Amino acid sequence: MSVLTLHPDVSAADTEDGMVLLDEVAGRYWQLNGTGATVLRALLDGATPREVAHSLAERYPGLTTERTNSDVAALINSLSEARLVVTA
Template sequence: MSLRLHQDFTLTETDFGAVLLHRRRGTYWQLNPSGALIVTSLLGGSDADGAVQRLVEQYDVDPGQARRDVDSLVADMRAAGALR
């Protein structure tokens, strides 16, 4: 599930995660560090399993919870039109 951002969106990493900006609308979403890890993993070519594994390794979170977090964030980004 390697993903790409829609052309109207830009992702910028920050000291506290990342910001996802819709350039035409001027709206943005603040991603916490775990959200930023998920998005950068998926945009970097990892599939959902890879993003889950990185969450588990980085934050020592339960794999089931990590899977739900990945799936939820991807669903939210798709609903916002951020992914293609």
């Protein structure tokens, strides 16, 4: 199983509304809302994308697991494409 980590050049800071990621080399910031921050924290703590999606579906009864699986995968893809996270 792959483990998600922040790219070595990226730092994270919690904010009142979520989290900010800073690419220290490029000098670019990314802001995650509360849900995005919750997802990223869980992934960084070792949860699998499926576990995170299941947790979101339980937390928000109007969302299906299919939807949350898709949303978690989209977030991972976006963060990976921006070179903010890596899998090991």
